Amino acid sequence: MRQSLFRRLRPIPPNNRQIGFFFDGARRHEALQELYTNNDPVHAIAEKKGNFEGVNYSIDIYQGFPIEFKTTNANKGISSHWLRQNIYYMLASEAKNGILQIQRKRPKKNDNNFPAYLLELDENQRQYWLNDFRERKDLFLKAVETSDPSILPVYRGEDEWKSGMPAWTCDDCTYLNECNEIESKAGRPTYSPTIRRSYSRKPKTEESLSASNIQK
Numbered sequence: 177m178r179q180s181l182f183r184r185l186r187p188i189p190p191n192n193r194q195i196g197f198f199f200d201g202a203r204r205h206e207a208l209q210e211l212y213t214n215n216d217p218v219h220a221i222a223e224k225k226g227n228f229e230g231v232n233y234s235i236d237i238y239q240g241f242p243i244e245f246k247t248t249n250a251n252k253g254i255s256s257h258w259l260r261q262n263i264y265y266m267l268a269s270e271a272k273n274g275i276l277q278i279q280r281k282r283p284k285k286n287d288n289n290f291p292a293y294l295l296e297l298d299e300n301q302r303q304y305w306l307n308d309f310r311e312r313k314d315l316f317l318k319a320v321e322t323s324d325p326s327i328l329p330v331y332r333g334e335d336e337w338k339s340g341m342p343a344w345t346c347d348d349c350t351y352l353n354e355c356n357e358i359e360s361k362a363g364r365p366t367y368s369p370t371i372r373r374s375y376s377r378k379p380k381t382e383e384s385l386s387a388s389n390i391q392k
């Protein structure tokens with residue numbers, strides 16, 4: 177939420193890296209949708225637009241349920257952020273179920289790299305999440321009215337951050353410095369961008385590339 181407000185208050189054009197992520201994500205999303213639909217109208221995914229509790233939405237609907245495609249480098253776990261988003265879509269579209277389709281980009285040998293989850297809410301849970309939605313919406317509106325990102329919580333990605341893993345969301349956030357200032361003033365932990373892991377290999381020497389070294 178805080179990053180969204182920063183973007184609204186001080187829009188900054190995305191850098192090349194962010195544009196790359198956007199296109200990569202859009203392409204994966206499209207490919208996953210095609211896998212589901214497979215040119216069969218019965219399995220078509222339709223876009224539903226509307227307004228829920230004063231908030232405009234655009235949701236992908238599959239077989240009457242909201243469906244969300246997510247891609248991750250993690251080979252286990254489900255982001256609570258994804259669950260919340262899917263649940264909000266269920267509330268908005270008044271659907272009984274929601275589908276979360278994940279693509280794990282780096283699965284280990286026996287992992288399922290396309291796990292899918294069917295979400296279901298009972299009446300108490302529905303009410304709980306409706307209250308959650310309203311509270312977060314009110315908080316965001318208050319932050320917009322007062323132009324104050326500090327009242328919004330930080331979101332650094334998932335729990336792996338707490339156990340020392342990089343917070344990718346913050347690593348790629350254009351507003352990291354401002355966000356850290358807020359946290360520092362409030363006496364809360366700030367975030368230092370992680371040094372990107374290098375995937376570069378040692379350049380091959382001329383000798384190792386020479387034709388005589390090529391195995392026949």
Ligand code: SF4
Nearest residue numbers: 179330331346349355
């Ligand atoms: S630095 Fe992280 S927590 Fe702060 S606004 Fe950016 S993404 Fe959100």
